[in-house]
Amino acid sequence: MAVKYIPEPFRIKMVETIKILNREEREEKIKEAKYNLFNLKGEDVYIDLLTDSGTNAMSSEQWAGVMRGDEAYAGAKSYYNLIEAGKDIFGYEIIQPVHQGRAAEKVLFPLLLNKGKYAISNMFFDTTRAHVELAGARAIDCVVEEAKDPSIRAPFKGNMDVEKLEETINELGKENVGLVVMTITNNSAGGQPVSIQNMRDVAALCKKYGIPLNIDAARFSENAYFIKQREEEFKNTSIKDITKEMFSYADTFTMSAKKDAIVNMGGLIGIKDNEELYLKVKANCISFEGFTTYGGLAGRDLEALSIGLYEGQDEDFLKYRIGQLEYLAARLDEAGIAYQSPVGGHGLFVDAKALLPHIPYNEFPGQALAVELYREAGIRTCDIGSYMLGNDPDTGEQLKADFEFTRLAIPRRVYTQAHFDVMADALIAIKERASSVKGYRVVWEPPILRHFQAHLEPLK
Incomplete structure (x- = not known):
């Protein structure tokens, strides 16, 4: 029986007109884009699921905050509002704004990592x-x-393999491991959550070996919601208290606030209690982002972020948010289309390898399915597989990913049930002609993060 669609816990106050090009026009647009969906113009996309990062709809309260934003260069009121919100939610003494998640990594990571060092994660995302x-x-x-294994329905498929982590630390030598990163939810694994118990176990290992533990916190609220639903110890605990517990085990966090804080731009660095590290973070922030009290953001962005951090933790919103994905997953279950199950928090990751078994990893089944979704219905998605993983940085050889996913990343408070039906119908239509879908080869690529810019062509 299909899952019932969870009604939106909000009213729509403003709309943006979108149009769908006809099939012939879409064929021409994707060819012009060199079969790279990042190269498409936004206006040529009907349903944009490329990412849930910065593509969210802000609330009336956040837009009111935009008008209240204090644009003072140093010491703006909006900065202090954000700092208080960050301390309240995460329990960290030090909160540093930056303009987005990769800026947080650019500021923090060089202070903990250098040549010859390793960083270990439950799974790193591309940036x-x-x-x-x-x-x-x-x-x-x-x-x-x-x-x-996408077919296995386990509650916390985002977890770190603790035994493998310890083996890896001992193989590399603890002095060579500069950082352990826990990604919550685990994006590359399909938006899968991490349990509190797993966080505790990883923290204990990090303490044992004297290795700093960082949380990649982009989707912390969704992770907390899954914990409340699936981890018995926390079934009666608030999302805010689960969040504070989760973050208590780490030393630092880096965050793209463009996800669970429901803003279009913003990021954070959190430091629990290391003043020496904070002095270095401040120096890097001033060099790369701007003065410490604005961190590359306008005052209006700081204000909207301080509000969005709380709105993203609202349980009615999170029930609706995850419910949208469960609805889409139920429709795919009925059609026999495989995905990383159970469904993740911010998107549905279609198992492109299962849908297109004739396309090998080095011909990029995840990218091939993404192109077909645009051809079929004007839907823009992205590959989370070997194409995104890229080449070995030392040998230049194409790496083989553990998964070949096509990710349908769902912006927050943007699309309705009718849009989700278009997504499902498009995938069902592609399944019916799957054997005719061809793979791709890269004809040009930059050395790092190639999937943002690479040019591809279909194989004959």
């Missing part, structure tokens, strides 16, 4: 992995094995 490598270090993933 985080890139900033590890830009600092001269190398990134290693230690996600639990069940995450690698």
